[in-house]
Amino acid sequence: MAPEELEGEIQKGLEGVIIDESEISRVFGDEGKILIRGHDVEDIAKHADLQETLYLVWNGELPTREEYEPFRDDMFERRELPDDVIETLRNYAAADLHPMDAMMATTANLAGYDDHIDPHAPQTFEDSIDEVMEMGKNIVAKLPTITASYQRMREGKDPIAPREDLTFGENFLYMLQGEVPPELFADALETEIQIHVDHGANASTFTSRVVASAMANPYEAVTSAMGALAGPLHGAANQDALNMLDDMDKSEKSIEEWVQDRFDEGDVIYGWGHRVYNTYDPRAKIVAEYAEDIIDSPYGDDRWYKLARDLEGYLMENTELAENGIAPNVDFYSGTVYQQMGIPTDIYTNLFTMSRVGGWLGHIIEQYSDNRIIRPRVQYTGPDERDWVPFE
C-alpha cells in the first residue's frame, strides 16, 4: 500500500525509505542476487577492487583508468588520524568502551577536524554535493585506522600509523598486526569489505537516510547509522555467529544435541535467515570460497570454517529451515574468514561498518543530489482519547 493509503490506519511496515531501481543496490530475495548499480555483486568481487567499488557506489559508474588512480591515491592519503584523536581513543580503551561505541564517538569527534564544517555557521549543504563527498571520503578513509588503532590499544599496544603505499586490505592488517599480510588475506579482506558495501534498505541505511534528510551533516548521519549497525539483529550478527560457533564447539555436545537445545531455548541461529532472502545469501558463497582458499593455503586455520560448514550441513539436512527459506546469510561465514586472518571477534561489526559506510554515503549523496528530503511520518497508534492523569 502506498503511504497515503495508510492514512488513519495503524501504519505498521510503513516505507520509510523509497529505494528505486536507479539507486544503489537491489536485493532479489528469491534468486539470492544483489545488483550494485546494476552490477552483480559476484562480478564486482571478481573484477573490481574496493576503490573502484566505492567510486561506482558514489558516482553511479565504474571509474576510467584516468579517474581511478587519482581517486585511489586521494583515498589512501586521508587515512591518518589527528594526534589528539588518538589520545582520545586511548581514554576510550582505558574505559573499555566496545569498539563500535569507540568508533561512533571518534567519528563524531572527527567532524571537528573537517574544514568543510564550520561549527559557528548554520549547517546547510544545498549546493555542495562536493562538500558531502569530501566529508565522506574523510570518514571512509579513517574508519580502518580508528578500528585497528583502537584494537591495538585495547591489547595494550601502541597504534601503527597507516601507510599510503599499501592497498586497503594490506594496510588494515598491517595497522592491526604490524606486518604486511599475505596477498590472499589482503584480497579476502578487501572482498569482504566490497560485498558488504550496500544492501537495499537495511536498518542502518534507513537510519543514514532519515538523519541526512534532516540536513544533518555526513558525520552525524553516519554516526547514527553506526548505532543501528551495532545491533545484534543487524551488523553485530557476524560477531555473534562466531561466538555461537565457539559455544557449540566448547559445549562438547553433538551438533544434533546442541541444535535441539538451542531450539528448545528459543535462541537465534546467528547468520541464518534474512528479511529479504528466502535462499542462500550470495555474499555467503563468496566468503565461503575465500575460506576454502585460505584453508588450502599455507596459512589455513580451518577450525571456524569447518564448524560453520558442519553446522550448515546438519541444519540443511536435518531441519525444516531450508524448506522454509531460512538459509545462511553472509554473517554466518564472514567471521570465519576474519578469524583465519587473526582478526579478533570484537571488531567484526567495525569491519562491517568500514564497508557499509560507503553505501550510507552513496545514499546521502544520492539524497542531496535529488534534493529529496525523506521524512518518516510518526503515527500515533494509541487509543483516540487520551486519559490525562491529573497532577495530584
Ligand code: MLT
Ligand atoms: C545487510 O547487509 O545489511 C544485512 O544483510 C541486513 C539487511 O539487509 O537487512
